[in-house]
Amino acid sequence: MEDLKSRYLSVCAEVQRAPKACVLKVLADSTNSDVVTFVLTLAGNDRHGERLADDDVFVLSQTLAGNSAIKGLDLRYNCITDKGAVYLADLIQQSESLQFLDLMCNNIEAEGAGMLAKSLHKNKSLRKLRMTGNKIGNKGAMQLAAMLQINATLEEVDVSDCDLTTQSVIAFAIVLNNNRRICAINVSRPLLFSLQEETTVHMAHMLVVNKTLRELHMGKHGMTDTGVERLCEALKMNSSLRYLDLRCNRITRDGARCLSEVLQQNSNLEILDLSFNCIEDDGAVYLSEAIKIPHSKLRALSITGNNAGTAGLMSLYKAIRVNSSLTNVYIWGNKLEEPVCVAFSQLMSSGRLLEGHTDVSPFEVDGHVCLAEASHGLRRHYYWTSPYGENYFSNAALALIS
Secondary structure, eight states, X not given: OOOHHHXXXXXXXXXXXXXXXXXXXXXXXXXXXOOSSEEEEOOGGGSSSOOOOHHHHHHHHHHHTTOSSEEEEEOTTSOOOHHHHXXXXXXXXHOSSOOEEEOTTSOOOHHHHHHHHHHTSSOOSOOEEEOTTOXXXXXXXXXXXXXXXXXXXXXXXXXXXXXXXXXHXXXXXXXXTTOSSOOXXXXXXXXXXXXXXXXXXXXXXXXXXXXXXXXXXXXXXXXXXXXXXXXHHHHTTOSSOOEEEOOSSOOOHXXXXXXXXXXXXXXXXXXXXXXXXXXXXXXXXXXXHHHHSTTOOOOEEEOTTSOOOHHHHHHHHHHHHHOTTOOEEEOTTSOOOHHHHHHHHHHHHTTSSOTTXXXXXXXXXXXXXXXXXXXXXXXXXXXXXXXXXXXXTSSGGGGGGO
């Protein structure tokens, strides 16, 4: 691999900018690595207050120009603004090898998003783009949506927490009616001011015709049971979706019943995230009935924080014992009374539910079994968690429940 460290120092000298120690270290690691391809991780939250600014991004982009070994660039939690986005857009336009770019939680707004979108009109290498937490607003999101009508390479797009509006969420849904490349999209936490759930209706229409999308993230949409019912009608005609994320909405037992009907009709759904809704006991029972069906393909279910109690969680426990396909279950934040604690402790001690495949861990106090909170395996897409790992380029979403 080209000596990127030397190249970086040379560019710094040319533009009379002091080298960043963190960049030097990462580039040195890439140069000394035996790996043929390399991911440059320069996330600002991984360092002690040392974050990259726009001028640092300019130097980095000049350093990487023409390098074919760098496949990924992780620039989360830095101080990149629209000016830095212009430099990255130039890098994208020139690159024939960069496959993913993570710009989560920078300061890019509509103008920067527009430049990035323009650079992707002809780019044929980038597969994954993460814009989470950049306030690109409706204007920036509309430009990215328009880009997807032209770009034929992107596979995963994350525009969650980007201040999307009803118009831009609908624009993404309309684009996905015809886009045959996108397999995962995250439009969570838009700024919606209507109670008519137009965004959910358009996503439902899209699911009827789209045959490519495997992951759909619609957390924090204010979705009610009415919206879920429309989605479920579409899902009965959809054969591609594997991962449905509806966390942090207003779904109750009636919405859970609709989802249960979809799961019972030989649905291809493998991951269902209903965290932080309000399905309660009845909703958990409905879902358990679907899980008991022998042909159920559901592999991961999260009902964290749904006000479910003993009746609902014990029903889920019995369903897990019947069907071995469900391997990942997340229940923290419900009413974990002793019968539930004992039941899930037994599932774990027997090996039916593996540590790391649930968000609870059993312990005893004065002869009573209790459950403590453990890490949540579906947090790959959550706001504060990096999606990257050693196997990021292989098996994408389903890797998290393997």
